[in-house]
Amino acid sequence: MAAEDSTWHIVTVKLPIMLVFLAALGACEQKRAGGSVDGAQIYSSVCAACHGPKGKPDAAMVARINVRDLTSPELRSRVTSDLVEKQVRKGSDNKLMPSFEGALTDEQIKAVSAYVASPEFSKQ
Numbered sequence: 001m002a003a004e005d006s007t008w009h010i011v012t013v014k015l016p017i018m019l020v021f022l023a024a025l026g027a028c029e030q031k032r033a034g035g036s037v038d039g040a041q042i043y044s045s046v047c048a049a050c051h052g053p054k055g056k057p058d059a060a061m062v063a064r065i066n067v068r069d070l071t072s073p074e075l076r077s078r079v080t081s082d083l084v085e086k087q088v089r090k091g092s093d094n095k096l097m098p099s100f101e102g103a104l105t106d107e108q109i110k111a112v113s114a115y116v117a118s119p120e121f122s123k124q
């Protein structure tokens with residue numbers, strides 16, 4: 001009886017939990033940033049690792065890959081949604097910033113670009 005009970009437990013309790021878990025993993029692999037189209041959310045999941053959570057990269061990252069400070073007055077004076085979008089699609093010329101074309105959808109690229117170019121971004 002005890003053995004049957006535990007088989008039943010695996011089928012009714014553990015298996016459904018595992019299937020939900022595997023489905024969630026699959027969804028993550030297909031879409032970066034969980035498919036979110038929220039600019040701030042996309043920024044924190046794909047850009048913040050290099051540019052810092054608020055656009056100001058930490059010194060170690062600057063020393064390693066010369067990452068751009070997205071809050072600097074120089075950048076803020078010329079930033080537009082188009083400029084960010086070009087950068088995100090192509091990556092940097094020196095390839096230290098990768099291209100996100102294909103990794104993010106068009107909608108996600110537009111959302112994160114508008115977010116980085118917005119005045120709210122540098123005010124955080």
Ligand code: HEC
Nearest residue numbers: 046047050065066067068084087088092093096097098116
């Ligand atoms: C692997 C690290 C890395 C990631 C991830 C990354 N960047 Fe960059 N980014 C860089 C580096 C390095 C530079 C400076 C490139 C250069 O020297 O030309 C840069 C430069 C920029 C610039 C400045 C362009 C200019 O004209 O000065 C913008 C805007 C930018 N990144 C936006 C983003 C956005 C938005 C994301 C997320 C979708 C992102 N980056 C993700 C490394 C990264």
